[in-house]
Amino acid sequence: MSAIADVARLAGVAKATASRALSGRGYVSDETRSKVVAAAALIGYVASPNAASLVTGRTQSVGVIIPFISRWFFSEILESLEQSLLAKGYDMTLYNLPAHSVERERVFDFFLARKRFDGVISVGVELSDTEVQLLHRLGRPLVGIGGEIPGVHTIAIDDIAAARLATEHLISLGHTDIRHIGGDQVDQMDFAVHTKRLTGFNTAMRAAGLNTDGCFAPCAFTVPGGYEAGLALFGDPHRRPTAVFAASDEIAIGLIVAARELGILVPSELSVIGIDGHPYAEMFRLTTIEQHPRNQARMAVEALLGALEQQSVTVSPGLTRAPTNLVMRSSTSAPR
């Protein structure tokens, strides 16, 4: 509707002056500025970033690539990203790209190539070299959350250390028959998360002199996934472990529900520990390693906007470790 020319006319100044007055760049007298601001307010003028982006190259908008929306970690990330970006005046445009989506190529070659974003945040998606280069050629900074992409600044917890800590907690309670339930191949979430958590588990077990053969069982990375795995694992009383380390709280909760259904007492007959800090953890009294996705999202926005302020095309590559912490509730105890 109303353009800056209307504001300028109303305020009795040139377009250039109105632009300077509203954007705060360049010299404008206080008197002129207030006239312009008043005129803009009067007709409800809001600058079109699309038009401005033509000449400035800045769009005030950030693209986000994410493989899931409904899983806890990802929805937390998303809420926090949106909040941080909104606070800084940025729009957030969402691309939901499951691991091997058919749309994937189109998103990179078409949507991301449209020059709509000042930067891109990639959450839990392993980008190929080609894809990183494509984004790089656009001259836009890129920040990752939740994994390591070569040459890209990434915010992530130390998955190996978190898994080791969880396993060590069980070992320190006196458990020796411990299993690890983690993500399966189908649900790779693209990232090496599953593998890393398994590595942390194996490391802790071996350091304690415990055998790891046949200790890992895969399942879908969800509550029903953990539930199914629990029914299978706990079905035979003779082969039942005394403790389980679940790769996520959602899996852990599924395991607990399965155990309860089978009449197995947690923690006296079975200890369960997870990773995440899921909002349901408390009602299931689940001991877990908390990560703080909202915080990770804030760090990512900070890194990205920092790079934008410095006009730098790239964020300094490298890894920022997000903190984790053990929260003890009553799903773990010494074995009987």
Next chain:
Amino acid sequence: MSAIADVARLAGVAKATASRALSGRGYVSDETRSKVVAAAALIGYVASPNAASLVTGRTQSVGVIIPFISRWFFSEILESLEQSLLAKGYDMTLYNLPAHSVERERVFDFFLARKRFDGVISVGVELSDTEVQLLHRLGRPLVGIGGEIPGVHTIAIDDIAAARLATEHLISLGHTDIRHIGGDQVDQMDFAVHTKRLTGFNTAMRAAGLNTDGCFAPCAFTVPGGYEAGLALFGDPHRRPTAVFAASDEIAIGLIVAARELGILVPSELSVIGIDGHPYAEMFRLTTIEQHPRNQARMAVEALLGALEQQSVTVSPGLTRAPTNLVMRSSTSAPR
């Protein structure tokens, strides 16, 4: 990087011709078109919709306003919206606006006023007249999901009918001591959902000649919310009902978890029914009224893009009813 001028030069034609060849509007000979297309492919040219929007007024982008991201209904809607919009070449920009967010005014007065969207989809947010008018003045069509906004085309299930159906299911099994656990004031989600589901419950009860006094108890609209409500409601064996209608599956699941902890058998001692069709419903064998959010999202996109194609500023106002269906599992049975 590469602009249409580069493509035109490479193909040996004028900018205008290149534009026509790539957009498919106006006359272009087959020979010229293939030359232009080849040139564009060669240098990896992708048109900037920002620049185009300046003259066409179309941005190829849709704004979505949503109060939650992590709750099941909303994340399903979001995934489906993104998928439908992407398929049509539209970007989706997200505004996460909890009910009484401090950011709300800023989103309407600033972000939505920036002329970035061809249309807006509002999910589960009750818009004020002022807000509807503001969007209308921008000349952009608006479609709602999950409630009724005066003068706006909305996709929604019949909440009253769904609640009545759920309650009637319990009554038909022979229950007479039935409670309804639903959303509280704090968690109004802006919409009249809570009130409508309560109305449906009351209607069914009265039609069966049952008293409704003191039959409703509020809780947070989440699994832990239902769990807390369950502990409170089932704590006193003398005052325990034989059946509960939960306003959502998440509440229903919380109730079941609480019942199991208290040693109450579902369904023989307690029947529970919910509304939603949550992915956890099956593992808790929950009887529920399914709604299909992904389908609602598709309908919304269809309505919005339909209006855009017709150049019409408004979508024909009115209500499209999304279907629901009762799925019987084993959380409900006749009372003992």
Next chain:
DNA sequence: GACAGATCTGGAAACGGTTGCATAAGGAAC
């Protein structure tokens, strides 16, 4: 063979902002 209509192409003007450059006024330093 003239004419109308359809097809094809290019030049130039727009869209709504920002910014480089020129101009001018005011104040400080010599």
Next chain:
DNA sequence: GTTCCTTATGCAACCGTTTCCAGATCTGTC
């Protein structure tokens, strides 16, 4: 009273695209 710097403003060009308009060529009809 110059000179120089800082502040303030306007004009015009520019960003990348689409589209209006004019002109050219081709086709078919009478």
